[in-house]
Amino acid sequence: MxxxxxxxxxxxxxxxxxxxxxxxxxxxxxxxxxxxxxxxxxxxxxxxxxxxxxxxxxxxVDLNGQYKILNKLNGYLTDDDESILLSILPENSILSKVSTKDLIAKNKSFSEPVNVIAFSNSNDFIHDLQGILLEGSISDSDIIIGKILSEKLNVSVGSTLTLINIESNNIENIELIKVGGIFKSNIPAYDTYRIYGNRVLFKNFINENYDYFLTNEDFKSSLLNNKYLIKNIFQINDDxxxxxxxxxxxxxxxxxxxxxxxxxxxxxxxxxxxxxxxxxxxxxxxxxxxxxxxxxxxxxxxxxxxxxxxxxxxxxxxxxxxxxxxxxxxxxxxxxxxxxxxxxxxxxxxxxxxxxxxxxxxxxxxxxxxxxxxxxxxx
Incomplete structure (x- = not known):
């Protein structure tokens, strides 16, 4: 029972x-x-x-790298700084040398403010642009722009953009540059304002030095002397x-x-x-x-x-x-x-x-x- x-x-x-x-x-x-x-x-x-x-x-991380290295005194970085940092980083590390500049991009009657990211060599550029490329290709002879920006300026791959540098309400420099590719990162701020290209294309807008370096290599900041400041991407994008x-x-x-x-x-x-x-x-x-x-x-x-x-x-x-x-x-x-x-x-x-x-x-x-x-x- x-x-x-x-x-x-x-x-x-x-x-x-x-x-x-x-x-x-x-x-x-x-x-x-x-x-x-x-x-x-x-x-x-x-x-x-x-x-x-x-x-x-x-x-x-793909668009900005893991670490950003700046001059602690708010000055520019040089090729000598690259040599010093590469001696600290592991062998075969990639260090992207980057310059930035705020310009005006114009096509016919359309114009938009843009932020130029100028790199030294597309092969050594830490950004994974290939993974977000919609059209065209990445090269050292053309620029690539965001999808939203291309729509606002009514341009496509092969079009020519006019880049204008305005200082103190005066036009300092003008350059015509060909669009070689269009990317889509799904980040509105990037796809609306960013332009990537080799620094040679922007030689009339930037000097021979660099604003910051980028790397994905992890190393102790204690190895850096008082001249350098290192920030990880999570600190930069804290908000x-x-x-x-x-x-x-x-x-x-x-x-x-x-x-x-x-x-x-x-x-x-x-x-x-x-x-x-x-x-x-x-x-x-x-x-x-x-x-x-x-x-x-x-x-x-x-x-x-x-x-x-x-x-x-x-x-x-x-x-x-x-x-x-x-x-x-x-x-x-x-x-x-x-x-x-x-x-x-x-x-x-x-x-x-x-x-x-x-x-x-x-x-x-x-x-x-x-x-x-x-x-x-x-x-």
């Missing part, structure tokens, strides 16, 4: 139709579906959130990353509340189950089983529902993520999320973190709820 009753509580009765009522099946199925959906949403939210942060990080972190906390709170909904859904289903089978619990009590043993049976049922829901939820979530990552079914608006497709970072270790956490939280909460319920029915 004892074995038969225990089998009834620990068997697949969780999802089976019994003679008493079909209602139990519907409640169990509903609980299973809600728990599975909760886990799916948790995995999707965490994967997209992490993917978004990594996408922003990668775009910023952007503060904005990202500001959104990160509410998203994690949303995930936490979804997990609570998942747990309370299982607990509520079991409370209904206890109420529905209270007579059977009285029989268990009559057979000499104490409240701890009854609590263990109910908790084991909760674990069983959570385990099955987790298998379905995690599997379905990873299938959806892989499909979206390969096919890009969902397109995002331009210049809103730094990417045209949903950014995804698939972490297959999430079940290792999420499932034990759900078990721990559910065990703690159920200890109070089930004890109160068992005492109510005086099991």
């Amino acid at each position: 004892n074995i038969q009753i225990l089998k009834k509580f620990l068997s697949a009765n969780v999802f089976s139709i019994n003679n008493k009522s079909r209602t139990n099946l519907y409640l169990n199925s509903f609980s299973f579906i809600i728990t599975s959906l909760s886990i799916i949403f948790v995995v999707l939210i965490l994967s997209v959130n992490e993917g978004f942060k990594k996408t922003v990080n990668n775009v910023i 952007l990353f503060k904005w990202l972190n500001a959104y990160d906390f509410p998203i994690k709170m949303l995930v936490f509340f979804i997990m609570l909904i998942c747990i309370f859904n299982i607990l509520q289903n079991n409370l209904l189950y206890i109420s529905y089978y209270k007579n059977d619990f009285f029989i268990l009590k009559t057979l000499g089983l104490n409240n701890i043993y009854i609590y263990f049976i109910i908790l084991l049922r909760s674990f069983f529902v959570l385990f099955l829901s987790s298998i379905v939820g995690f599997s379905f979530a990873y299938i959806l993520l892989n499909i979206e990552q390969k096919i890009n079914l969902i397109n995002l608006p331009d210049y809103v999320y730094f990417t045209n497709s949903i950014p995804i970072h698939i972490d297959y270790m999430l079940p290792v973190y999420i499932f034990p956490l759900l078990l721990i939280i559910m065990s703690i909460i159920s200890l109070y709820f089930y004890n109160s319920f068992i005492k109510k029915y005086e099991f």
